[in-house]
Amino acid sequence: MAAGTTPNSTRRSERSRVAILTATRELITEVGYAKLTIEAIAARAGVGKQTIYRWWPSKGAVVFDSLLALSESPDGGIELPDTGDVEADLKAVLRATAAEFSDPAFAAPIRALNTEIINDPELAAVYREKMEQPIREAKLRRLRSARDAGQLAADADLDLLLDLLYAPLTQRWLLRSGPLDDGFADALVEAALRAFRP
Amino acid sequence: MAAGTTPNSTRRSERSRVAILTATRELITEVGYAKLTIEAIAARAGVGKQTIYRWWPSKGAVVFDSLLALSESPDGGIELPDTGDVEADLKAVLRATAAEFSDPAFAAPIRALNTEIINDPELAAVYREKMEQPIREAKLRRLRSARDAGQLAADADLDLLLDLLYAPLTQRWLLRSGPLDDGFADALVEAALRAFRP
Numbered sequence: 001m002a003a004g005t006t007p008n009s010t011r012r013s014e015r016s017r018v019a020i021l022t023a024t025r026e027l028i029t030e031v032g033y034a035k036l037t038i039e040a041i042a043a044r045a046g047v048g049k050q051t052i053y054r055w056w057p058s059k060g061a062v063v064f065d066s067l068l069a070l071s072e073s074p075d076g077g078i079e080l081p082d083t084g085d086v087e088a089d090l091k092a093v094l095r096a097t098a099a100e101f102s103d104p105a106f107a108a109p110i111r112a113l114n115t116e117i118i119n120d121p122e123l124a125a126v127y128r129e130k131m132e133q134p135i136r137e138a139k140l141r142r143l144r145s146a147r148d149a150g151q152l153a154a155d156a157d158l159d160l161l162l163d164l165l166y167a168p169l170t171q172r173w174l175l176r177s178g179p180l181d182d183g184f185a186d187a188l189v190e191a192a193l194r195a196f197r198p
Numbered sequence: 199m200a201a202g203t204t205p206n207s208t209r210r211s212e213r214s215r216v217a218i219l220t221a222t223r224e225l226i227t228e229v230g231y232a233k234l235t236i237e238a239i240a241a242r243a244g245v246g247k248q249t250i251y252r253w254w255p256s257k258g259a260v261v262f263d264s265l266l267a268l269s270e271s272p273d274g275g276i277e278l279p280d281t282g283d284v285e286a287d288l289k290a291v292l293r294a295t296a297a298e299f300s301d302p303a304f305a306a307p308i309r310a311l312n313t314e315i316i317n318d319p320e321l322a323a324v325y326r327e328k329m330e331q332p333i334r335e336a337k338l339r340r341l342r343s344a345r346d347a348g349q350l351a352a353d354a355d356l357d358l359l360l361d362l363l364y365a366p367l368t369q370r371w372l373l374r375s376g377p378l379d380d381g382f383a384d385a386l387v388e389a390a391l392r393a394f395r396p
Contacts, residue, residue, distance in 0.1 A: 115316050117373060118309060124374045132375070160366075160385055167369040168361035174372075175315060176322045177330070187358055195393040 019045040020052055024066035029108040033063065033116045033123065060123070064130040067109060078138040086146035087193055094169060094185035101173040101180055114174060136162065156196040164192040217243040218250055222264035227306040231261065231314040231321065258321070262328040265308060276336040284344035285391055292367060292383035299371040299378055312372060334360065354394040362390040 023044035027036050038059060042049045056062040081089045100106045117124045143158045152161075168188055172178050221242035225234050236257060240247045254260040279287045298304045315322045341356045350359070366386055370376050 111316060114373070115313050118313050118316075121374060128375065157385060157389070160389055163366035163369070163386075164362050164389060167365035168358075171361070171365040171368055175312070176319060177326065187355060188361075191355070191358055191362060191393040195389040 016045065016047050016051060017055065020047060020055075020062065021066040021069050024062050025109040028063060028066075028112050032112050036063070038062075060126055063113070064126070067113065067131060068134075078135055080138055080142040082142060082145055084149065086142070086149075086151045087189060089142065090165065090189045090193070091186050094165065094189055095182050097166075097169060098173075098180040098182070098185045101169070107173070111174070139166075150198060152193070152196050153198045161192055161196050164195065165189065214243065214245050214249060215253065218245060218253075218260065219264040219267050222260050223307040226261060226264075226310050230310050234261070236260075258324055261311070262324065265311065265329060266332075276333055278336055278340040280340060280343055282347065284340070284347075284349045285387060287340065288363065288387045288391070289384050292363065292387055293380050295364075295367060296371075296378040296380070296383045299367070305371070309372070337364075348396060350391070350394050351396045359390055359394050362393065363387065 020041060023041050024036070027040055027044060031040075036059060038049055038052050041062065042052055045052075052062060056065065080093055083089055113123075113127070117127050139162055140158055143152065143156075143161060146152050147154065147156055147158065152158075165188060169180070169185070172180055172184070178184070218239060221239050222234070225238055225242060229238075234257060236247055236250050239260065240250055243250075250260060254263065278291055281287055311321075311325070315325050337360055338356055341350065341354075341359060344350050345352065345354055345356065350356075363386060367378070367383070370378055370382070376382070
């Protein structure tokens, strides 16, 4: 075993990693992406700046890892449930998303980042690559499986279906234009699927 | 005719009003809502502060009037086209909205305001009352007319249909997540209407 990778130091590393990602999410909520600094993250997490730079090349990298950590399953991948019933699975996922959006610990850092993405095309591009695309791919895999099972039309535009499922939810959350509850999630899934039934 | 309302002074007033609304839209784009001041608007428009306060009670009031002026028809009302063919009318409206979103003179001040609405629940409430609701009411009137004409299901949830029509368009614009063109507008209208056909 190489120096610095004994079980104790691995545990210490994992504790530092979690502390850094948590500090990053807290700070992006408090000060926004533009004013966030590696120095402030290190101070909040109780680690040295060099520890952060050893693991992440830039501020953007640690920010996106801190947010991705919220969406990851325990094995590090992103996968939607597939019970064989696409309507039931999507209702479960959209109800959970609506509940997450209603939880400030989850929603506040993503809200802060979204604000800056709206005015920063470069940040928007990084966000798309690091966060949106991997999650979108997982959702598309679930919809393809439903199409293969004959629950969606063979020529269904799955990208458009995804927009119909998620954009009203995201907009209602970002613009606070209405309640985000199970009833809304269910109605959204039913309407979006009706548009693409076989 | 009362003093100060001769034809000449009415023309001068209208010129000042247009200059103030234009200056407001320019400044909100450049500095954002939070840093916008009545002083700066007055200076840019070439009028005195007291002229602005005579017509508008607050910064918020002049900002919303400046943005509403973009959506108003010449007679001051907001109305969607109604040729009797809801699919054709909605495609025309969504194509026009996509084109407006692609025009910086129109889109930049609304983008700047949206950014602040995301983080300011009070501003979000004013925005809903002054801008979103009147425009939403006009859209709902058009959808009710389509439902009465038998082009939508009698039990169609018109609020949800509106979300399905507009949220994907708004999200694609705000988050720059894809092209905003006629093809997207048409596909969106077709899919959203399929979900609510009789």
